[in-house]
Amino acid sequence: MTAPRSAWRHARFGATALLALVMLLVAVFAVGEWRGWPLLREPLERWVSATWGREVQLAPKAGVPGAANFRVHFLGSVRVQAPLLQISAPAWSKAPYLLRAEGASVELLWGDLWRTWQGMPLRIHRLAAATIDGEFERLTNGRASWQFERSADAAAGPATVRVPTFGRVRLDKGELRYRDKLLGLTLRAVISLNDGEPAPAGLETKGSTNLFRIRASGRWGEWPLKAELSSAGILPWVTDESPPGTVPLVASASVGRSSLEFKGRAADALHLNGLDGSFVVTGPSLAAVGAPLGVTLPTTRAFRTEGRLQRDGAVWHVEVSTATVGVSRLVGDFRFDAGRRVPLLSGRLGGPRLLLSDLGPAVGVAPESAKPRKGGKILPDRPFDLAALRVMDAEVALAIEEVDLNTNKLEPLRPLQGRLKLEGGVLTIDEIDTHTAQGRLQGRVSLDGRGDVALWGTDLRWSDLRLDRWVRQQTKPDAPPWVSGRLGGRATLQGRGLSTADILASLQGQVRSELRDGRISHLAIEAAGLDIAQALGMIVIGDQALKVNCAAADLEVAAGIVKPKVLVLDTDDSTMWVEGSLSFASEALDLRLMVAPHDVSLVSLRTPVRLRGSFAQPQVSVSRGAIAGKVGAAVLLGLINPVAALIPFLDPGDSEAAGRSAAGCQALAQRGRAASAARATGK
16 A cells, blocks of 8 residues: 555645646746846847847846836737837948837737748737837838848848838837938938827817827929828728728828828828828829829829829729819829739720820920920920830720810811720820711821830821811801812821931831812912912902812821822812922921913913921922013013013913823822722722
């Protein structure tokens, strides 16, 4: 019986010792929790420093007031109260520290710590501080001070640890300084809570006295920057603990002459998650707003845009209720996905009116009143921003009720539909379908910005355009239009360069057009041929509209020089044709208008009319030698008999030449109709 009793006594002693040990451990844990485990401060500092690859302080140095106020608790979660939380800056930075917080408290959930030990980034459940001060910077190579690297003595693992994430951040006041050499941004932000100032207009405080405010100022490139964000209450900075839209806020910002006003709600002011509210943006150009945001927008005239802005993760949704650009009025609905490898802008653009010149250099249009540049040239030479075409992709449907072509001489397009696509640096506007002057215009335009110079191309087709409506002609109320009929044709052109002027100077391709059911002013025909007698007759008895037997153009374009292979108009009275060239490269004109009458005129100074000079200063003249010869002969014959003086001005007409021109016109028209028929049948 001795052995069993001895075994029982040993078992009871072991159980008693184990119980005593457990009680001792519980007591030690209780005392530690009560005291706040002050002895763990230095080991915890070393562990966090090794994990982040940065020196971390959780209390001031020994001997400094408040150095003994460090506390840590482990029951339920890891909660750290530190009189000081300071994270050092990286070795390459000259900043004294990355972040310094006084009166700080940090809470980490055990589950988050377990995931951290499994290789996930550290997540801080809650961070609060009385004051906070930070110095953040990023270099031109993208290296940033908030990117944490493991120290050499840390456990084996990846070379870089991602920046910690936060569940909630609360603070009373602070100051953050940010220098971004990649964006050219320098910023100083002051954070305050209960600063004693009244809430800004439009902020829903609902009696709350916790007014959270961030004021920032600095420079973005060459522009001064100011921004302010105000919220009722201490703002949660991450959405995982607060439902979206829980915090009302107002924000304003200005970069140069561009400004933004926002009123709405958000759940995450740090990343702007859960953002939902109304906005107003104004500025001198849309490009000035898009450039800082990394969004490719066109260079335009001054604008004002109002609408609604939402954000869900990396996706922004913008509903534009009204956009005024110059005198244009537009609306739209857009979605910008910044989470893709190449950000994508999609949506639709519409509105009641677009004046083409309001987009200005974006489409290579100069104002109608533009003055010639140095050297007398007028074609727009502003360089394209080709790099902007490669920043993002876009798919936008176009549906605009009216497009004004920047001139009062042409009827607007009503409506315009199409599809804008930007992919890999290639901008295309295709599926163009619009109507004007009871006719139709279809085709595509593209700008390839993948190389050092832009490659431009277009394929446009027009049909049944009524010339008397499309080209606004100033005539007397009772006089017929100078020219009328239905115009059809096609233009296939290509060019390359860094500006609109460069592209036109290198233009290659062909333009063909034909006028059907045409009529032209008899007075215009006689005036073009310098037929004084018949022109005077038209003035006396009134102008008449002559039937156009045929009118066709076949223009060849090479190296920016346009030469008419055929440019002829034939009536029963006369045949007119044009020879010569015009150059987009030199902006020079050298055209000759010739008229072959089909009848006899008593008084005619008929001679080629020449159009010379530059686009900015065209000059119209006639052949002085031919006229001088006729005048000299008239003077000599007038000495014999006054009636004989009219003989040099008699024009019997050149029926043979007129026949050749008319035949060529008809042949060209027939070829054009045959080609149209072949396209219609698919042959």
